[in-house]
Amino acid sequence: MSIKSFLAKPFAKFAVWQEKKWANNPHKTQQKVFEYLVSEGCKTTFGKDHDFVSINSYEDFKKCVPVNDYEGLRPYVDKMVEGEENVLWKGKPIYFAKTSGTTSGAKYIPITKESMPTHIKSARNALLSYIAETGDASFVNGKMIFLQGSPVLDDKNGIKLGRLSGIVAHYVPQYLLKNRLPSWETNCIEDWDTKVDKIVEETLPENMTVISGIPSWVQMYFEKLIEKTGKSVSELFPNFNFFIYGGVNFEPYKNKFEALIGKKIDYIELYPASEGFIAYQDTQTEKGMLLQLDNGIFYEFIPATEFFDENPTRISLKDVQLGVNYVIILNTTAGLWGYNIGDTIEFTSLKPYRIKVTGRIKHxxxxxxxxxxxxxxxxxxxxxxxxxxxxxxxxxxxxxxxxxxxxxxxxxxxxxxxxxxxxxxxxxxxxxxxxxxxxxxxxxxxxxxxxxxxxxxxxxxxxxxxxxxxxxxxxxxxxxxxxxxxxxxxxxxxxxx
Structure with missing residues (x-):
């Protein structure tokens, strides 16, 4: 056993202990986040426009802050893009995550010095939860690949701009840098076909233990590996034992993946969004992903059947029920207020709060x-x-x-x-x-x-x-x-x- 894998186990136990502290006190945790957000929001243009100083409860908050989508917040985001300070959150964002909207054109989602660490912490804790549950930390000795966007960032009035996955690539911990693939040069390739071909070349001779990405693109990578070698993925990478994914329901892909891999493996589902890291799968034995309640996000929920009504029901975590399809609403340390990211979720557990993504409210x-x-x-x-x-x-x-x-x-x-x-x-x-x-x-x-x-x-x-x-x-x-x-x-x- 290497020193790295030996140390990973107590670190994992400590991370899970911390996780359980807030997961076992969900409403107190969310109330603390709520109070912090409102307190800091008072200092912003948005907070002044929406009378945050009068907010003393969640009921007050709902009266002051409407449910918004990107277009609703766009006048404020535009000010931030132009370089203005203290608009949606204190100071300026440190990044804009650029996403493509169907009606808004390019969208610039702010990431702040308070929100950025939560993206890294949650991704890390997903892996640590797996180690704590299975006792297997051997994968930290091998190579890890994350199929992601280019880490090359543009500049927008002094603020770095790029895809979330490209931004996150700058935050790989020092102790994992030697384990990380593809190389920086390959990651910067924009053409996806060329990029995947290069990734195949780089990974074939390596001891791959962790592979992560959106299933459809990882499937393309697997198929190119098999086409080049005539071997299954497990023959090429015998120590590859779990796959990390997010963004889509994996079930329709599962049969195909196991056929390409050549054996059954474990899976870890993540729910990262440019707007915040919302949930991750914390166990292999229960359905759903653990909702991140201590991540600088105060959550609200609207029953999907009522979402397009004039006055839909709008509730906090304490009032949710199992089996109801909700539109998830975020309030974050990046300054997104009453923000509808467009996803629908359903709770699979209330102790602790676990969710699954059920679709898009517009889909x-x-x-x-x-x-x-x-x-x-x-x-x-x-x-x-x-x-x-x-x-x-x-x-x-x-x-x-x-x-x-x-x-x-x-x-x-x-x-x-x-x-x-x-x-x-x-x-x-x-x-x-x-x-x-x-x-x-x-x-x-x-x-x-x-x-x-x-x-x-x-x-x-x-x-x-x-x-x-x-x-x-x-x-x-x-x-x-x-x-x-x-x-x-x-x-x-x-x-x-």
Missing amino acids: FISAFGEHVIGKEVEKALNDIIVGTSINVSEFTVAPQVNPENGLPYHEWFIEFENEPENLEEMAIKIDASMQSQNIYYKDLIEGKVLRPLIIRKVKKGGFHEYMKSIGKFGGQNKIPQLSDNRKIADVLQNFLV
Whole structure:
């Protein structure tokens, strides 16, 4: 056992002990965060505009601070981008995380000296929780790869600007720098195909123990490894025993991953966002991710079914319930107030508070009043493929409102690695699962408003070609797994078998 892995175990136990202190006192922890945020917010332009000095309770806060999206806060962000101080948070941000918005164009999410450490601490603690639970710290002796965006940062009026993953690359702890791959030069390559080819070259001779990234892009890396060597990932990297991911539901990819890897491994799910590190999987034995209550974020929740109402219910952590689909709202030490990041979550546990991401509030299908959400399509697909040899590389769903013949329907675009023997039979089973989950969808099928769904087979590599065609190939770009319009579906017609 190396000194590094030997020391990792007591460090992991200490980190988990600290974690349990706040996890076991959730409401006290959140109240402390709330009071700190309001106290500091009083000194800002936003706080003065929204009468923070009068806030003495959460009820007061809701009266003073509306729920915002990026457009709602944009006038304040624009001032910060221009170099103004004390706008949303004290001083100036140390970074802007640049993300692409569908309606806002480029978005500049502030990261402050108070919020940046929470991103690093949470990522670290996810690994330490794994060590504490399994007793296995051997991976710290091997090489670790994080498929991420370029660490090259631009400058915006004296503030560094880049992708969150590129910013985080500057904070790899000193004791892990020798373990880190790819090299800095490779990480800076913008073209994703070239970058992955170079990563394959760099990692093949190494003792890879940790691999992390968005599943669809890591899958591409695995496929290139196998194409080059003719060996499975576990043959190439026998000490690779767990995969870290975030950003999408992993279940539809699991069969494919285990086939590429060649053995079953452990998985750690993270929920990092440019706006804050929200949760991570702290155990291999329970469902969901531990909500980070001591991370400088005060959380609010709105039932997704009420979100577009004029006066939706808006609650804090103490009033949440299991099994309810909530829109998650953030208030942070980066100065985001009442901020809707667009994600929906569901609580899997209340002691401690664990969550799972169920989709995007804007990613749904309700062309006919069915309000199908991401969690439902993911479950329907997974119900069918689990325990079979069917492997799905990627998929997305859209409504077909005006078919040339017959009733409208939901159109499922699926790229298979191993496809089913009978595609129509698979469609029938998925449709049955959808009907069992969503009574509105069932009523529309039974009422002959909709016909059962249809599967369109996307050619192998088709989704990658689609992403290239729209200029969003690689990095942190993800394909929405459902949408209420035909914007994606109409282009995908060019990539069908």
